[in-house]
Amino acid sequence: MFVSLQFKLELKREDKEKLIQLMRKQSSAIRVAYNMLKKLEKEKTKNPHSQIYHRLRQLFPELPTKYIDSAVYKAKQYPTDKSVVFGGKRLFEKLCKNHLTDKAIERIKKQWRELRQGTLISIGSKHKTAQGNLLLRFMELNGNLHLRITTGNREFIYAKVLREPSNSKDKWLTFMAMLLESWQTQNYFAYTVELKLKEGEVYGSVSFEIPTPKVRYTKENGVIAIDTNASPIHLAIAEVSKTGELLSYQTISLHNLLGLSQNTKDHQEWILTHQIVNLAIEKGKAIAVENLKKLKRGRKGDGKAKLRKILHQWNAKKFLQKLKRVAMLKGVEVIEVNPAYTSVIGMLKYAPQLSIDKDVAGAYVIGRRALGFREDTPENYEELLKDKAYLEFALERYEEREEELRELLEKETNEYKRNAIKSELKNVEYANEAIN
Template structure:
């Protein structure tokens, strides 16, 4: 038995005879961020990509007319080689249009390069296809970090799940019911661990507003890249010096709600 990718979906190929097989669709979903299935899937995709396969065993059992499987494999413990000391690749997840903003930040806090990655194609995919494409995207981002020799900075998963008033993510949480940002970040973290890339999680509160007020006009970049840049700077330990009038605005809840709403409408 072995796992295979068929048209973007995960199947288990089961030998039934001489060169005869049946294919069973895999419906397994990770139960939490520490689920070893995330690690196995990251290793499996990497093995397909590099053709450097690793051993695993699959055991099937029949229960009440349904087939259940268990997988055994050895967990690797790679050394962390790509750390924040060299800067970070910062990721900000945005809802309208749905995409990732990616900012490369030097160890001294400067914006070196940036790009956006559309996620619109994920919305129409089946769950299995979506999972597969998320793994591919996770590998792409981690490989970018390795290429640049940097760590990865993301929003804190706990804050992303519920968030708080004024964090700029209310509309994001509302719009992403067709795509789980949290599940994607779980995959990204697991791939990074396997490839020796440090992942720093930061509180995303006010990144949207500060990005709009300070870095978007200062660096002539859009609000989402500015948000990613701010996440990167926070991961490196930088604190933002804001003009006194801006500080007053950030403490004004009515203004924050107005700015965030207008921001989402205009972009």
């Protein structure tokens, strides 16, 4: 499936001026190529591409040869059986009208010139030397995604790419996953880049083919389960066998991501997602994660400002979206499970049983749930819940805590802190009702 995605570039003033000059040259080459193509087709000339290419090399010797090839490619996209007005027929007709004010004419002229002269295109190539695109190449620079624009022989300008995924289905996630994979493996894919000038800003589109690999790593061999945690901010990863046993585990701190720029953070997250997917491939297992729709986020006014600050700096949902996209491209099955009570079950059941961290235990529960296992209450907890003395003790503690919270709520005047107290009070009241 071929897709085309839009983005915007951020350039220094002097670099933008160089780019605009380059756009004007190739735009002129495209117009010349189109007019020659119409003429040669009418004359039924054989191999018109070769004649057009050599003529453009004579007229535009300063243009890199691949820009010439791309100019011919672009010219072929226009219909030769109809008249084409470069810059737009509608704007041209407006310019021909006499009743417009000087200000309106100047505004339309600017738009027309940008459309007529503001194009730069480079056809992609998966050849190792081209690395996806020889002249307009995406690359990482100082932790941010940039577009390297070739302006001459070994002369480049670097433009920062401004683009964020709009939602979990945005194909930009797929493009970034493919891009990072190609950098790591040096197995490149072709992508065509076209830049346009609009109202003084430079916009681009990248076109490429999305592969549809067969799923090779499934839960038939078990899962690599991931639990996202905000306090402290880290990932807990558990390897679970197909029969539900815990085989190995690890935690990955994410504190290094806090305070980074969004682009740098995105790049580091892409690297981490590839590491996790590669682990799943190495182990021959699927990946189990929390259901994206069920993930909780802090909300303004809930009285948990410190936690909200962390959640604002690191978005677990966006990270898991990246992980799903990388896994899809590498043929790894991803299973989403409802995260409800996974932390509680892990903390009460598996943390003491296996002597593991409560968050690793939560990841373990996610993995078992993905494999279809149900969690039974441990025998010692069942006996405890049947003990009358324990239930009376628990009820007394909950009643004491409820009374404390009501007193705090009465004294507290800060609206946000009151919301946090109300939230805890609601949970305590629910526990009281359950015991009674």
